[in-house]
Amino acid sequence: MVAVVPLASILLEVIRNGISTISFQFITALPGVPGQTVGGIGPAIQGTLLLIALTSVMGIPPGVLTGIYLTEFGNNKFGRTIRFLNDVLTEFPSIVVGILVAALLVVATHQYSPIAGAIALSVITLPIVARTTEESIKTVPNSIRDAAMALGIRRWKTTISVVLSTARSGVITGVLLSIARISGETAPLLLTILGSNFFFSSWNQPIDALPLRIFNDASQADPFTRQQAWGAAMILIIIVLTLNIGVRLATRGRYGSNRSRI
Amino acid sequence: MSRMEETPLDHAGVQSSRLQNFSYRLSHLSGDDMFEVLSNVFACTAVVIIALTGIVLVRGSIPVLGKFGLGFLTGSGWSTTFGQESYGMLPYVLGTLVTSGIAISIGIPVSLGIAIFLAEMAPTSVRVPLSQLVELLAAVPSVIYGFWGLLVLSPWIAKYVETPLTSSLGSIPIFHGSPHGLDFLMGGLILAIMIIPTVSSISKEVMIAVPTSQREAAYSIGATRWEVVRMGVLSYSRSGIFGAAILGLGRAVGETMAVTMVIGGALGSEAVPTSLFIPGQTLASLIAGQFKEAESLQLSALVGAGLVLFGLALLINVFAQFMVWKVLKVKAGAVE
Numbered sequence: 001m002v003a004v005v006p007l008a009s010i011l012l013e014v015i016r017n018g019i020s021t022i023s024f025q026f027i028t029a030l031p032g033v034p035g036q037t038v039g040g041i042g043p044a045i046q047g048t049l050l051l052i053a054l055t056s057v058m059g060i061p062p063g064v065l066t067g068i069y070l071t072e073f074g075n076n077k078f079g080r081t082i083r084f085l086n087d088v089l090t091e092f093p094s095i096v097v098g099i100l101v102a103a104l105l106v107v108a109t110h111q112y113s114p115i116a117g118a119i120a121l122s123v124i125t126l127p128i129v130a131r132t133t134e135e136s137i138k139t140v141p142n143s144i145r146d147a148a149m150a151l152g153i154r155r156w157k158t159t160i161s162v163v164l165s166t167a168r169s170g171v172i173t174g175v176l177l178s179i180a181r182i183s184g185e186t187a188p189l190l191l192t193i194l195g196s197n198f199f200f201s202s203w204n205q206p207i208d209a210l211p212l213r214i215f216n217d218a219s220q221a222d223p224f225t226r227q228q229a230w231g232a233a234m235i236l237i238i239i240v241l242t243l244n245i246g247v248r249l250a251t252r253g254r255y256g257s258n259r260s261r262i
Numbered sequence: 263m264s265r266m267e268e269t270p271l272d273h274a275g276v277q278s279s280r281l282q283n284f285s286y287r288l289s290h291l292s293g294d295d296m297f298e299v300l301s302n303v304f305a306c307t308a309v310v311i312i313a314l315t316g317i318v319l320v321r322g323s324i325p326v327l328g329k330f331g332l333g334f335l336t337g338s339g340w341s342t343t344f345g346q347e348s349y350g351m352l353p354y355v356l357g358t359l360v361t362s363g364i365a366i367s368i369g370i371p372v373s374l375g376i377a378i379f380l381a382e383m384a385p386t387s388v389r390v391p392l393s394q395l396v397e398l399l400a401a402v403p404s405v406i407y408g409f410w411g412l413l414v415l416s417p418w419i420a421k422y423v424e425t426p427l428t429s430s431l432g433s434i435p436i437f438h439g440s441p442h443g444l445d446f447l448m449g450g451l452i453l454a455i456m457i458i459p460t461v462s463s464i465s466k467e468v469m470i471a472v473p474t475s476q477r478e479a480a481y482s483i484g485a486t487r488w489e490v491v492r493m494g495v496l497s498y499s500r501s502g503i504f505g506a507a508i509l510g511l512g513r514a515v516g517e518t519m520a521v522t523m524v525i526g527g528a529l530g531s532e533a534v535p536t537s538l539f540i541p542g543q544t545l546a547s548l549i550a551g552q553f554k555e556a557e558s559l560q561l562s563a564l565v566g567a568g569l570v571l572f573g574l575a576l577l578i579n580v581f582a583q584f585m586v587w588k589v590l591k592v593k594a595g596a597v598e
Contacts, residue, residue: 088308
C-alpha cells in the first residue's frame with residue numbers, strides 16, 4: 001500500500017492545483033510575462049507534438065527493424081550481444097544521451113534545434129521499441145511463417161506483411177509506450193532544444209516542450225508562473241497516463257509483465 | 263553472410279545446375295538478403311550509439327583532463343573565472359553516491375516488501391490491479407516527480423522530519439545544517455520513490471519465477487509463512503533481487519530532472535556532502551543545471567562529468583543486466 005501513497009499524492013496535488021488553470025486560452029496562448037496574469041503553454045504543447053512526430057519518424061523504424069533482426073536473424077552470438085547492449089541502452093541515463101547529441105549537433109553550431117531534440121529522443125525510443133517488437137514477434141507461431149513460406153512468399157515479405165501484421169498490436173503497444181516515455185523526457189531536451197517562449201519559427205531555433213516548461217516554471221517564485229507549471233503538469237500527466245492505461249486496457253493479460261521495466 | 267537462415271524455398275534452387283542456382287539466388291533472393299542486411303545494419307545502432315557516446319565524451323573531456331589530470335576527479339574546486347578556472351568532480355561524485363545510497367537504503371526494503379506482498383501473499387484480485395498501479399508509478403515523468411517533490415514533499419519533509427532531527431540530533435555532523443527541504447536527504451528520498459516501481463516489479467517477477475516445489479519443500483519441514491518466504495523464496499531468488507537492486511541503483515545514479523529540482527544546486531567545495539541537510543549536487547544535476555551557460559573549459563568539465571556518469575552507469579547496468587539475465591534465463595521473457 002505504501003507504493004500507492006506517492007502516486008495518489010502526485011495525482012491529487014496535480015489535479016487540485018492544475019484544474020483551475022486549464023482553459024482553451026491556456027493551451028493555445030503564449031506564456032505570460034512574470035507578473036502578468038494572462039498566458040498559456042501553447043508553444044510547449046506545439047513543441048511536444050512536433051517532437052513526438054519527428055521522433056516517431058526517426059526512432060520507430062530502426063527500433064522495429066532491430067526487433068525484427070533480434071527474432072528473425074538474431075539467434076546467434078551477435079544477436080545475443082545486440083540484445084544485451086539494447087537492454088543496457090534502455091537503462092542509459094537520458095542526460096548522457098543529451099550530452100551526446102548536444103556535443104555532436106548543438107555545441108558546434110551554437111544552435112539549439114527541434115531536430116537535435118528529436119534525435120536525442122529517438123535514441124531513447126529505439127531500445128524500447130526494439131524490445132517490445134521482439135517480444136511480440138516472438139509470440140507469432142512458426143506455423144504462420146511456414147504457411148506463408150509454403151505459399152511461396154519471400155522471406156522479407158513474409159516478415160513484413162505476415163509476421164509483423166500478426167504481431168501488430170504488440171508493436172503498436174511498444175510504440176505508444178515509447179511515445180508516453182518521450183513526452184515526459186526532460187533532461188536531453190534541456191541540452192538540445194533549450195526551451196523557448198515562442199512558437200516554432202524555424203528548424204534551427206529553440207522550441208519549447210511540456211516537461212521543459214514545467215521545469216522552467218517550477219523554479220520561478222512568481223505565483224502565476226508556478227500556477228502555469230501546475231497546469232502544464234496536469235496536461236502532461238494526462239497524456240502519459242492515458243497512453244499507459246489505454247495500452248494496458250487494450251492488451252490486458254496478453255503481454256503480462258513485459259512492460260515492467262520500460 | 264550466414265546461410266543458416268536459409269528458408270525451405272532456397273532448396274528449390276539446389277536441383278538446378280550450379281550456374282542456374284547462382285543466377286536464381288541473385289535474381290530472386292536479393293530481396294531477402296537486402297532485408298537481412300538492412301535489419302543487421304539497424305540492429306547495430308545500439309552498438310554504434312554506445313560506442314559513439316564513449317568517443318564523444320572522451321574527446322570532449324580531453325581539454326579538462328589535460329589541464330587538471332587526476333585532479334579533475336579528486337578536486338573540489340568550481341571556478342569559472344577566466345585565468346583561474348578550477349574544476350573538480352569529487353563533490354558531485356560523492357553527492358551521486360550519497361543520494362543513490364539513501365535511495366537504495368530506503369527504496370530496496372520498501373520494494374522488497376511490496377514484491378513479497380504481491381508475489382506471495384496477495385490474492386490475484388489484489389495483485390493484478392496493485393501491480394498495475396505500481397507500474398503506472400514508473401510511467402510518471404521524472405519532471406513531475408521533481409515538481410511534486412519541490413512543492414509538496416519538500417516542505418513537508420523540512421517541517422516534520424528535518425527540523426525535529428536537527429534540533430534533537432544536531433550535534434551529530436550528518437544532521438547538521440539549517441533544514442529547508444532542498445538538500446541531499448530530499449534528493450535521496452525522491453530517488454527512493456522513483457526506483458520503487460522498477461525494483462519491486464522486477465523482484466516480483468523473480469519471486470514468481472521461483473518453482474512451487476521450493477515453497478512446498480519449506481512447508482513440508484514445518485516452516486511458518488515468513489520462513490517459507492525467507493528460506494524458499496528469498497534465498498532462491500536472491501541473485502535476481504540483487505540484480506533488480508543494482509538496476510535501481512543505476513536508475514538512481516542517472517536520474518536527472520527530479521534530483522536537479524530538489525537537491526538545492528550547490529557548487530564547488532560547498533557541495534561536499536558533509537551533512538544530509540545541506541544543498542548539494544549530483545553529476546547529473548550538475549550537467550543539467552550548468553550546461554546552458556557553459557563555454558570552452560567549463561563545457562569540457564561538464565562533458566567530463568558526463569564521462570564519469572557514463573562510466574558509472576555503464577558499469578552498474580552491465581552488471582545488473584547480467585545478474586537479472588542469469589536468473590531469468592530459465593524463464594525467458596519473464597521480465598522483459
